Amino acid sequence: MRDFSYFRAASTEEASRAMLDAGAMLLAGGTTLLDLAKCGVSEPDTLVDITHLAGLGDIAVDANGATIGALAKMGEVADHPGVKAAFPAVAQSLSLAASAQLRNMATIGGNLLQRTRCSYFREPGVFPACNKRNPGSGCSAIGGVTRNHAVLGTSRACIAVNPGDLAVALVAFDAYVEMGRRRVAIEDLYMLPGETPDWETVLKNGEIITGIGIPASVAAKNSTYLKVRDRQSYEFAAASAAVGIEFEADGKTVRDIRVALGGVATKPWRARAVEQSLIGTVLDVEAVEKASRLSMEGAVSHGGNSYKIELAPRVVARAILTMGGLA
Amino acid sequence: MTRTIHLSLDINGKRHELDVEPRVTLLDALRESLALTGTKKGCDQGQCGACTCHVDGKRVLSCLTLAAQVEGRQITTIEGIAAENGDLHPVQAAFIENDAFQCGYCTPGQIMSAVACIREGHAGSEEEIREYMSGNLCRCGAYNSIVAAVREAASAVTTGIEAKDKVEVA
């Protein structure tokens, strides 16, 4: 890691002020930042440590929903009885992510900002071309080993996948992030790479995520997070799906359905076309499989990742059928 | 010259003073500055679990933790879990009895993870142990024996044999 100075912030305001300095970066759980600093991707001059701030780690769940402080640890949220009861997909997305140790370190705010695992992004000394690191330098991944790259939301400039699990569940259930008084829907937090893949979120300079909120819904309560990967544990998703369903009083007809995908797109991916095609219908296997394929509208293969176009709809379908009692 | 800062770290109930650069990880501080080499470096990237130790009783990866970050926290390493009189922690004893290691390099991390896994209440079944011990890779392939050791130690702990561990949490 490049030499940096360490500053332990006494308050959110102090941290915000410190962050206005060029070269300052926030240190929360550190699991992404220190990793990337070792890779030479992140080169902070100052680390502003906010892990000792009080009051940013609370988790509260009531009839309206959940509010979770940005410094709550992934593991705490995963194990929180209220979250597990009202937002099973959220809890599962966390407990299926990383390892127990990393979940004890990584914060919710930091997790939402975790960066891509693209191998080319992570080796700046070997692959100088990376538009995410170095705008305009090109993309080393295109034409390379792309097994873990995105098929949705890609551009000529970048095909790096967003590795998140939690964000996928949050996108499905219309969660929002709070930066002090500013509130942004999770879905709007992330930006597609387009021609500027270095610009990943709508956070402004000095803005600090202070918490997230998840509105309660029947669909969120009746939800699941399904993650498919090569290894049984401790691995990012090859494809994942967060699904929640609310049925009409008849118990069969879909009143509300939420579908989001992970491991396949450049940002956490809400599959509204799938949702639209199933609302008002009675679920059956064929219809669900057909609808799930809509999640891949606009998908582009880059060679090694073409399997994701086949795999992801199957993951979506299984998750929907599971929640519909059909799997 | 690079900047160094003075840190006072609480490790295994003892105070350790050191002057290091802010970028020094807890792992490197333990191994290179404090001669506490029981905590192992396997990947230095958060991908293997060999560097697992406890901060305020919770298992974390010391390779992705700055030493500066944990000033004021209680740090516990593999050197700090046996009783003062040298009696092994039940997890250590169970690892030996069940042959839960070969080369021994991932072992301190496995044991620190196992102690926490039991304390967290994630050692209820073999399946649960497997999942909650999956952050600790073992290339010698001692997984069956690790699961057996964690099960054995978990029952020893729940029947109240273990006392030292509770002190650590408090």
Next chain:
Amino acid sequence: MTIMETRKHGDAADGMVGGRFSRLDGKLKTTGGATYALEQPVKNLVHAVLVQSTIAAGRVVAVDAAKAKAAPGVLSVFTPEDDLGLLVASDWFGNRPDNQPFHPLPREVSFNGQAIAAVVAETLEQATEAAKLVKVSYEETQSVTGLDDPDAGEGRLVDMLSVGWGDAEAAYAAADIKIEAEYRTPREYHVPIEPHGLTVKWEGDFLTVWEPSQWTHGMARTYAEWFDIPYENVRIVSPFIGGGFGSKAMGYTYSAVAAAAARKLGRPVKLAVTRPQTFTAYGGRAATRQTIRIGATKDGVLQAIVHRGASETSVFADFPEQTGAATPLLYAVPNLSTQHRLVPVNTVTPGALRAPGKNPSAFGLESAIEELSYAIGMDPLELRLRNYADHDYQSGKPWSTRQLREALTVGAEVFGWSRRSHEPRSMRDGRQLVGWGIGCGTFPVLKAASEALIRILGDGSVEVVSGAIDMGQGTYTILAQTAAEVLGVPAEQVDVKLGDSSLPGATVAGGSMLAGAITGAVHKAATAARDELIGLALNDSNSPFRDTGANTLVIADGRISVPRGEGPSLTLAELMSAIGRDRIETQRNTLPEGANGPEDHKRSWTTMANVQGPTAGDLSMHSWCAHFVEVKVDEDFGTVRVSRVVSAFDCGRIYNPKLAESQWRGGIIMGIGQALLEEGLIDERFGRVINNNMGDYLVPTNADIPHIQVISVGIPDNDASVLGGKGVGEVGIVGVAPAIANAVFHATGKRVRDLPITLEKLI
């Protein structure tokens, strides 16, 4: 045949050797007290960090180290400009070119990830950051990135690996049933959890190297030759090794760089290879491909095997991953032909990874045998038993011991094989397809000489001293058991000192040969010590036994006494005190008389030139195993999970079942990784391993591994070793990958012939 019952510590029904003792080094390893190479407290240390090439082939034109040199704490930057003054050392077999200079930081680049420079600084952090500032300019040339590169060609036939008898082509052509298929394995890596590295210190012309070593004496020779200093001036210290699997049996270029830097700077140097660097700092298992044709009768009697294989190697050295290594051994076949080719590509020279050759070879053959079983419609277990080899067809010699039939039948019974339905896709567990498969494995008995020292001390305790090593196989423990058995003392009374080239010589911990070799030496030295002690007890004027009239004495449970209990009985400490001795020392080796001089010692301890192959004598000696595997496949997702494994082994007599079972399971788990997860992904544009870390090169986690039942069906093989054991460490991985591939076929009807079996190959 015995199925080992689980017994608790110390209950050694098979004697002291054969007991389920817990590891002697267990307490050190569970308390953080075991000190590995990079943890040695050496004063005044500086840190070296490597800079590796970023092109696959070409030439270093310039190294701009100005920024790095100016960085805080930096002491020196070594580049191809620096002549480190080294000489090429000999290979494993002792062959060495005369006075050829060795440039561990070369100007010519032969692979992506080759060490080009090294930065030395006061702290690890300073060296790490300064290394990023070194700018290397290259003149790039065309590279060959792998077996599939159109420029790679067919490779060079390795004549000495061609094996054949009968007329395989003709018999194949005439056979009723024919199958033919190509099988492939990718680059695979050792990934020991302890990354490689070393600490080196010079004192004048004397060099101490703390480095994880599977072979302290062999590596000491390498350093001595690099630096042109006497062998005796080098000391390799390696009491604990954090996993080797074949990768820690030699000094590598970075080892030479660290030692040369230490000499130039006059300070001890620590060089830690980073995890990503380990993927090219030394070689893993080479990628292979092999075509197998099998001809058989309609009722499943093999007529011919024609095998053509190839493996990649580097452009500057040969390391054949012998795809035909197991092919001639497993079955009775009247006509056989195997050939192996080497294909040079721009990679680090591949190396030995657990069961080199045998492993990919068995993947091909054992997959092909099950393909044949489906072509014929015969149960694959029955097919294997029908073609059971009653002798070694390759050498024509009888087997020493071969309990493979027992492994197959006992394994099948414990697994419940008779409940299998043969048709693919015919077994299910809910949504998941279930498949069962078999894979057999073999590994040769290699024999080498070794030496050991036994000390009986005044307090009655015993020391075993050898330069042999323990990387987790259990050398410490089985040597304590061996000495304890011979000397009649409890194993707890024995201390074992290992892992130091200044101690008595031992062969490499590789080829599964160390245990057989070193237990033989310890047995011999301990027997001599016992004889000397009894002789002193009978003859020393102060011994209470002198006047008993006994002509021999017995030692048991730590006491020495007259047979049948008449007369005195003393503890060893009491006897040593009575005869006024503070120690009895015996050093013995297993070299033959007449070839036991200093040159013989050096050749035997520091090279593999004297290692004997499995058919060096009148017999053919091998370990054997049969794996029975159940997989569950989610067909929608293509994910395969191994849900059950039963493996039966013939490794002769087992010195410590508790530890042997751990090694077997370890091999099987590495085989599961090989089958389902492990693959070095090469970006062909750059010839670079892209997944050079443990998050992307996947090895199995705890959650990937079911309970694995291992069974010993071996019987003592006294031709294989003094104590009757055969090799344990490597055979366990052999046959696992084909068992899984076969099970996946049984589950899904899809035959995957290129490892690993990842989900995209099944959806």
